[in-house]
Amino acid sequence: MPSDAPAALRLQDVRFAHGGAAFRFDLAVGPGEWLALIGPSGAGKSTLLDLSAGFLAPSAGRILMAGADVTRIAPAERPLSMLFQENNLFPQLDAFRNVALGIAPRLRVSRDERRQIEAALSAVGLEGYARRRPAEMSGGERQRVALARAFLRRRPLILLDEPFAALGPALRRDMLALLAELRKRDDAPAAAIVMVTHHPEDAAPHADRVAYLEAGEIAAIGPASEMLSGEGDHRVSHYLGLRRREA
Numbered sequence: 001m002p003s004d005a006p007a008a009l010r011l012q013d014v015r016f017a018h019g020g021a022a023f024r025f026d027l028a029v030g031p032g033e034w035l036a037l038i039g040p041s042g043a044g045k046s047t048l049l050d051l052s053a054g055f056l057a058p059s060a061g062r063i064l065m066a067g068a069d070v071t072r073i074a075p076a077e078r079p080l081s082m083l084f085q086e087n088n089l090f091p092q093l094d095a096f097r098n099v100a101l102g103i104a105p106r107l108r109v110s111r112d113e114r115r116q117i118e119a120a121l122s123a124v125g126l127e128g129y130a131r132r133r134p135a136e137m138s139g140g141e142r143q144r145v146a147l148a149r150a151f152l153r154r155r156p157l158i159l160l161d162e163p164f165a166a167l168g169p170a171l172r173r174d175m176l177a178l179l180a181e182l183r184k185r186d187d188a189p190a191a192a193i194v195m196v197t198h199h200p201e202d203a204a205p206h207a208d209r210v211a212y213l214e215a216g217e218i219a220a221i222g223p224a225s226e227m228l229s230g231e232g233d234h235r236v237s238h239y240l241g242l243r244r245r246e247a
């Protein structure tokens, strides 16, 4: 990553509390970097994404995107796309319209935009699905529609909160490969990705770095190969089931 380019996402001593659970995050994700977030249930992975997206407001600290302070900017105004495990689509709209929302919030599309939407559906393997509503598609197909919309928006940051977790292992692998391919195909610079996953094997082929969260903090962060090998921090290798926790 070019050292002079500002981080795609920077959490600067960001503090937050959910009832009794306290969170403190400090993180910089480089432009075009792919970061995977792993860690036990309740560690704060979704909270980190929700703070970044603006669904939660920090009690202290700053959030910057490409150098701009977005701490008080509404979620829709932040330069990012986010995908959840489900409910990414509007159930009453067909695939074409769900994708169209990415570039035409009022669903009035020009001829050129129509062409772009059709190309986006085709890029995710959904040619011929334009008129289908979410209820008429499989879980994997619905997530392909959501991916098509995310890439059409061309935001420099994509937040993924386990969007493929409900899919089987082979399909999950295919969806991640599709995501990686879409990122490269785009003629704009690759978007940075922050991806929550419970499956370290999903992170291994794609992530540049892995952050391990525990008890509301990033307890360890490093290159994916090191973090996932079990050679680094003992908490990470314990979480991965590679080594017993040392006293």
Ligand SMILES: Nc1ncnc2c1ncn2[C@@H]1O[C@H](COP(=O)(O)OP(=O)(O)OP(=O)(O)O)[C@@H](O)[C@H]1O
Residues within 6 Å of the ligand: 018, 019, 021, 039, 040, 041, 042, 043, 044, 045, 046, 047, 048
């Ligand atoms: N709206 C909320 N109100 C109160 N506590 C919450 C709320 N949302 C999350 N929490 C608590 O905050 C902690 C962190 O939750 P978070 O969803 O960020 O964890 P996670 O690492 O994403 O977990 P998982 O892997 O199970 O999805 C948990 O203890 C959770 O119970």
